[in-house]
Each structure stands twice: as C-alpha cells, then as structure tokens.
Amino acid sequence: MKMIVAEGCTYNIKRRDDDFYERVYNLVKQIPFGRVSTYGLIAEALGAKSSARMVGWALNAVPLSDRQYEIPCHRVVNRLGELSGKLHFETPTIMREMLEAEDVEFTGDTVNLEKHLWKPAFSE
DNA sequence: GCCTTGACGTTAG
DNA sequence: ACTAACGCCAAGG
Numbered sequence: 001m002k003m004i005v006a007e008g009c010t011y012n013i014k015r016r017d018d019d020f021y022e023r024v025y026n027l028v029k030q031i032p033f034g035r036v037s038t039y040g041l042i043a044e045a046l047g048a049k050s051s052a053r054m055v056g057w058a059l060n061a062v063p064l065s066d067r068q069y070e071i072p073c074h075r076v077v078n079r080l081g082e083l084s085g086k087l088h089f090e091t092p093t094i095m096r097e098m099l100e101a102e103d104v105e106f107t108g109d110t111v112n113l114e115k116h117l118w119k120p121a122f123s124e
Numbered sequence: 125g126c127c128t129t130g131a132c133g134t135t136a137g
Numbered sequence: 138a139c140t141a142a143c144g145c146c147a148a149g150g
Contacts (some may be wrong), residue, residue, distance in 0.1 A: 001143050039132055048131030049133095056131035057147060078132065 020046070024058040027120050031075040034102040035118035036111050038079045045120040060088060074098040081110035091098075 023046050031037050039052040048054065059073050074095045078084045086095040096106070105112040 043132085048145095053130070053145060054132090054147070059131060073131085076131075083131090103127040114131060 020048070020054065021058040024055055025071055026061070028071050028076060030120065031072055031118055034104060034116065036075045036077050036081075036099070036104065036113070036116050037118045037120060037123065038077060040079050041119055044078065055085065056085065059085065064090070077111055081107075081113045083104075083109065083111070094101070 024042060027042050027045060028037075039051070039055040042055045043049055043052040055076070059071075059076060062071050063075060073085065074089070076085065083095050083099075086092050089095050096109075099111065100106070104116050
C-alpha cells in the first residue's frame with residue numbers, strides 16, 4: 001500500500017487497513033519536552049500534506065488516559081501556534097497549563113513558535 | 125447514500 | 138490583520 005507521491009499529488013488516507021493513526025501517534029511521541037509541532041507538519045511528514053485535519057481526528061481518538069502520559073497531545077498546535085485543541089482536554093485550561101509547565105512561552109494565547117517549534121523528520 | 129461537522133491549511137480579496 | 142471560499146476526508150446522523 002505504498003502511495004505514489006508525484007508532485008501535486010498527495011497521499012490518500014482512504015484505506016481502512018491503513019496505519020495512519022499509529023503513525024501519527026508515533027510521530028507525536030517524538031516531540032521533545034518543551035517543544036511543539038503542528039498538525040500540518042505532522043501530516044506532511046507522513047506524506048499526507050493535505051490531510052492535516054485527520055491528524056486532529058487521530059488525536060481525538062486517543063484515550064484520555066494516554067493523553068497525558070503516553071502521547072503528548074498538548075504539544076500539537078495549529079500552524080499559528082494557537083491551542084485549537086484545548087476544548088478536547090478535561091478542562092479548557094489544561095492544555096496551556098501543561099505547556100507552561102514545560103516552560104513554553106506564549107504571546108497572548110499563541111505559542112511562541114519561533115522558539116519552540118519542532119519539525120518532525122521526514123519519514124519515508 | 126446524502127449532508128454536516130470538524131484538534132487544519134492555503135489562497136484571494 | 139481579518140474574512141471567505143475552497144480542498145481535504147473520517148464519522149455520525
């Protein structure tokens with residue numbers, strides 16, 4: 001099930017047997033303490049540049065228990081550094097608090113990406 | 125099946 | 138700097 005990524009043509013997630021979610025999780029796990037990444041970069045690293053949305057969907061499917069300990073979902077923000085996923089935590093403030101606990105710096109309600117953005121290594 | 129809804133992103137105005 | 142229109146695609150009704 002290799003996808004051909006010709007220029008302009010991006011990987012299509014459509015397959016049920018795909019391990020897309022797993023690959024998202026593996027990548028998110030690699031985000032270092034005190035750093036953040038974006039939905040778009042993660043999607044792109046997986047060869048699904050146009051499917052940033054599905055990255056969020058995958059994270060939404062992460063069990064609450066894994067959310068804090070196994071998979072650092074709070075380190076994924078949108079491309080402007082906004083905490084677009086905060087409503088999916090136990091309380092709307094948790095996400096920011098977790099980031100601040102890692103000394104992540106904010107400007108207003110957006111993360112200082114200059115300082116904390118982590119770019120995933122391109123896989124495959 | 126059709127329609128709507130999103131933890132998104134780009135582009136145009 | 139802000140809004141609107143798309144493109145994207147899995148789920149749920």
